[in-house]
Amino acid sequence: MGTHLVHRTCSLCEAHCGVAVEVDAGAARVLSVRGDPDDPMSRGYLCPKAHGLLGLQHDPDRLRRPLAREGAEWREIGWDEAFELLARRLGAIRAAHGPEAIGAYVGNPNAHDIGSALYLPALLRSLGSRRRFSASSVDQLPKMLACRAIFGGGLTIPIPDVDRTAFLLVLGANPLASNGSLLTAPDLPGRLRALRARGGKLVVVDPRRSETARIADLHLFLRPGTDALLLFALVHVLFAEGRVRLGRLEPLVRGVAELEALAKEFSPEAVAGATGVPAAAIRRLARELSDAPSAAVYGRIGTCTQEFGTLASWLVDALNALTGNLDREGGAMFPRPATGRAGGDPSPSERLPYARWRSRVRGLPEAFGELPVAALAEEIDAAGEERLRGLVTVAGNPVLSAPNGARLERALASLEFMVSVDLYLNETTRFAHLILPPTAPLERSNYDAVFTGLSVRNWAKFSPAALEPPPDSRGQWEILAEIAGRLAGAGAAAVDELVLAHLLKGAVGPGTGCPDVSEAEARAALGSVRGPERIVDLMLRAGPYGDRFRPDGAGLSLARLRAAPHGLDLGPLEPRLPGVLATASGAVELAPELLVSDVPRLRARLRELATAPAPDLVLVGRRQVRTNNSWMGNLHALAKGRERCTLLVNPVDARRLGLADGGRARVRSRVGSLEAPVAVSDEMMPGVVSLPHGFGHDAPGTRLGVARRHAGVSSNLLTDEERLDALSGNAVLNGIPVEVAPA
Ligand SMILES: Nc1nc2c(c(=O)[nH]1)N[C@H]1C(S)=C(S)[C@@H](COP(=O)(O)OP(=O)(O)OC[C@H]3O[C@@H](n4cnc5c(=O)[nH]c(N)nc54)[C@H](O)[C@@H]3O)O[C@H]1N2
Ligand SMILES: Nc1nc2c(c(=O)[nH]1)N[C@H]1C(S)=C(S)[C@@H](COP(=O)(O)OP(=O)(O)OC[C@H]3O[C@@H](n4cnc5c(=O)[nH]c(N)nc54)[C@H](O)[C@@H]3O)O[C@H]1N2
Ligand code: SF4
Ligand SMILES: [Mo]
Numbered sequence: 001m002g003t004h005l006v007h008r009t010c011s012l013c014e015a016h017c018g019v020a021v022e023v024d025a026g027a028a029r030v031l032s033v034r035g036d037p038d039d040p041m042s043r044g045y046l047c048p049k050a051h052g053l054l055g056l057q058h059d060p061d062r063l064r065r066p067l068a069r070e071g072a073e074w075r076e077i078g079w080d081e082a083f084e085l086l087a088r089r090l091g092a093i094r095a096a097h098g099p100e101a102i103g104a105y106v107g108n109p110n111a112h113d114i115g116s117a118l119y120l121p122a123l124l125r126s127l128g129s130r131r132r133f134s135a136s137s138v139d140q141l142p143k144m145l146a147c148r149a150i151f152g153g154g155l156t157i158p159i160p161d162v163d164r165t166a167f168l169l170v171l172g173a174n175p176l177a178s179n180g181s182l183l184t185a186p187d188l189p190g191r192l193r194a195l196r197a198r199g200g201k202l203v204v205v206d207p208r209r210s211e212t213a214r215i216a217d218l219h220l221f222l223r224p225g226t227d228a229l230l231l232f233a234l235v236h237v238l239f240a241e242g243r244v245r246l247g248r249l250e251p252l253v254r255g256v257a258e259l260e261a262l263a264k265e266f267s268p269e270a271v272a273g274a275t276g277v278p279a280a281a282i283r284r285l286a287r288e289l290s291d292a293p294s295a296a297v298y299g300r301i302g303t304c305t306q307e308f309g310t311l312a313s314w315l316v317d318a319l320n321a322l323t324g325n326l327d328r329e330g331g332a333m334f335p336r337p338a339t340g341r342a343g344g345d346p347s348p349s350e351r352l353p354y355a356r357w358r359s360r361v362r363g364l365p366e367a368f369g370e371l372p373v374a375a376l377a378e379e380i381d382a383a384g385e386e387r388l389r390g391l392v393t394v395a396g397n398p399v400l401s402a403p404n405g406a407r408l409e410r411a412l413a414s415l416e417f418m419v420s421v422d423l424y425l426n427e428t429t430r431f432a433h434l435i436l437p438p439t440a441p442l443e444r445s446n447y448d449a450v451f452t453g454l455s456v457r458n459w460a461k462f463s464p465a466a467l468e469p470p471p472d473s474r475g476q477w478e479i480l481a482e483i484a485g486r487l488a489g490a491g492a493a494a495v496d497e498l499v500l501a502h503l504l505k506g507a508v509g510p511g512t513g514c515p516d517v518s519e520a521e522a523r524a525a526l527g528s529v530r531g532p533e534r535i536v537d538l539m540l541r542a543g544p545y546g547d548r549f550r551p552d553g554a555g556l557s558l559a560r561l562r563a564a565p566h567g568l569d570l571g572p573l574e575p576r577l578p579g580v581l582a583t584a585s586g587a588v589e590l591a592p593e594l595l596v597s598d599v600p601r602l603r604a605r606l607r608e609l610a611t612a613p614a615p616d617l618v619l620v621g622r623r624q625v626r627t628n629n630s631w632m633g634n635l636h637a638l639a640k641g642r643e644r645c646t647l648l649v650n651p652v653d654a655r656r657l658g659l660a661d662g663g664r665a666r667v668r669s670r671v672g673s674l675e676a677p678v679a680v681s682d683e684m685m686p687g688v689v690s691l692p693h694g695f696g697h698d699a700p701g702t703r704l705g706v707a708r709r710h711a712g713v714s715s716n717l718l719t720d721e722e723r724l725d726a727l728s729g730n731a732v733l734n735g736i737p738v739e740v741a742p743a
Contacts, residue, residue, distance in 0.1 A: 107396025115477030152582030172302020294330025461567030645712025
């Protein structure tokens with residue numbers, strides 16, 4: 001048997017580049033992963049992480065069989081035994097203490113797998129606990145909360161039209177390293193260069209002169225955590241200089257006068273000291289933004305994982321609206337994903353009210369059905385009958401990704417039973433009693449139903465499995481459906497049937513987009529093979545480009561996508577207002593009550609910053625091209641090379657603190673301390689130091705042979721679980737007060 005190519009997308013980050021995977025099926029090996037020049041979105045582009053797909057496939061440390069732990073000993077067990085163990089142990093906790101005694105944490109890779117997208121909700125429903133946590137609350141939760149208030153749906157997030165804009169203002173994102181987030185655009189670095197090449201302008205606001213700032217027309221240093229002040233000042237100037245232009249949106253927008261009144265006190269002069277951005281520079285930026293033929297404002301992780309994350313996220317889109325750039329070509333627009341929903345047709349859960357329940361210990365608010373992960377440790381370690389005793393983690397590594405990882409480690413070690421669905425025995429899963437490893441990404445088929453709703457163009461692509469799953473393995477969906485079934489006293493098949501039946505109800509029959517199609521007809525068309533693929537087929541066929549089950553067959557279906565192995569370009573983004581709005585008023589709410597209620601806190605902070613001296617030094621994070629959050633450090637091709645987990649320090653601070661380039665520093669915060677090698681660089685704003693996140697692979701008892709040799713330190717030993725964006729409960733991971741001294 002020879003080799004062949006399988007075309008699919010890389011699911012490792014949000015960019016979703018097209019890859020051509022060269023496979024030797026006989027030997028069950030992947031030989032190479034290359035860019036797919038015929039993929040309409042990525043046109044051959046790849047970043048170095050794509051080779052990680054190959055490394056991941058053949059990594060001897062990746063788990064292939066369930067592992068059960070007794071004391072410090074791990075033992076491989078069969079799948080049946082594993083599911084029985086899980087049902088028995090979780091069942092016992094539930095019987096003794098009720099469903100709220102078991103929590104769940106679900107991590108980032110779930111967003112990249114259709115099996116998780118479809119069956120994880122079923123698992124969480126079966127668990128029946130309100131103590132659910134996810135990586136959202138160390139990430140984009142503030143943006144979701146803001147967008148629900150403004151547009152009515154948590155995933156109704158405007159996407160900068162990078163390919164057609166004349167002016168892009170980027171705050172707290174470094175796409176040259178991250179390849180973009182809440183902005184799916186393969187080769188975003190190339191797209192930004194193209195923006196400049198066609199005469200457009202790129203402005204970056206960041207406390208670090210990042211790789212992206214280096215290719216920008218203008219970079220402004222900003223004190224961490226002060227984006228909302230800067231953005232309010234930009235709003236202020238637009239109003240003060242009569243530059244507000246709503247254009248076509250005029251009749252669709254509410255709250256303009258209220259926003260004007262709120263912005264009054266935040267003049268450029270009032271915020272200059274606190275933000276570190278001179279008043280003249282703020283005025284100039286407001287004018288350029290307003291004068292540009294088209295413009296988009298884009299804020300990402302630095303604007304979310306900070307003290308005023310929700311306010312900053314709000315003001316980003318307020319600026320898009322006030323400059324007339326919302327929902328317009330070259331501005332910030334709403335995608336139309338082929339499976340419907342995300343990006344404009346919010347599912348019921350995205351519209352849910354806020355703070356329907358609160359965490360037990362600190363009383364932190366629920367949002368989108370979840371509690372802030374900053375509260376996970378205390379929900380376990382605070383004494384009391386109601387403490388968490390069991391935990392299910394799915395594709396998450398909170399020990400390295402949530403604030404105060406050291407406290408979380410101690411808490412996890414005290415659980416009565418923990419089960420992890422994960423590929424590795426790592427910093428988090430070493431505390432589990434049972435690990436259930438799914439097949440590797442290249443052994444699963446996939447369809448991206450999340451990021452197609454957050455994409456710079458509309459597109460659809462089916463990814464077939466590149467390799468047959470090995471014998472006696474389980475795919476991600478099978479594991480999740482099986483757990484959901486066992487917890488509910490049913491089988492995986494019953495869970496699959498429930499998921500399908502639920503979606504069918506909303507997709508076909510009277511009152512749906514396919515009013516003339518009966519459930520029985522749809523079922524017959526979809527076939528009887530269980531799993532995600534027929535559900536994707538349903539979503540595509542009933543979706544906005546779908547064939548609607550019509551016999552003439554025009555429109556999308558899974559079969560159509562299978563016949564287009566490089567994917568389909570469904571065209572540039574198009575105006576979608578007012579159709580995507582789901583607010584109670586039916587309007588774009590520029591000054592919604594929930595967001596306005598947090599302005600006094602910002603006002604108080606501004607006053608404080610004007611009177612008391614700011615902390616000497618604050619810590620921010622960064623990402624690097626060859627890392628992927630906390631979990632690809634075991635792949636030699638990515639981990640090799642020079643030390644990457646360094647503390648960046650401005651030369652002025654280095655001199656003052658007695659730190660030498662290449663020397664070592666001790667960094668302390670309220671919650672912990674660590675040592676890291678120092679790199680002195682004027683890319684840092686004075687008073688700000690930067691440490692990448694996702695390192696710290698020297699924990700005992702893991703099975704990460706390569707990562708251990710490039711261990712680095714976890715920046716989340718310094719981040720503080722008490723520091724939150726008050727509205728969303730999102731953790732503050734940037735702007736942590738620290739003390740730094742030579743080690
Ligand atoms: N200080 C600081 N902390 C941060 C951030 C920061 O900027 N600074 N960023 C935050 C952000 S944006 C995020 S998204 C979070 C991420 O936080 P998490 O989602 O908790 O962590 P990841 O590092 O993505 O780890 C993913 C886990 O899933 C496993 N895994 C990978 N692929 C699969 C799969 O297909 N199936 C299964 N079952 N498991 C899989 C990996 O082995 C790993 O254990 O971290 C956050 N933490
Ligand atoms: N190579 C690689 N790519 C990734 C990931 C990865 O780990 N590695 N992770 C993926 C994930 S889960 C996500 S969420 C995305 C994130 O993608 P991005 O949002 O682009 O994240 P970062 O690259 O961390 O860039 C954040 C920037 O914010 C700056 N910053 C810190 N604090 C502040 C502040 O208060 N205000 C402002 N204005 N800026 C601030 C930092 O200096 C940094 O330059 O990347 C994704 N892509
Ligand atoms: S940018 Fe890299 S990791 Fe992200 S999808 Fe493309 S190849 Fe994969
Ligand atoms: Mo993220």
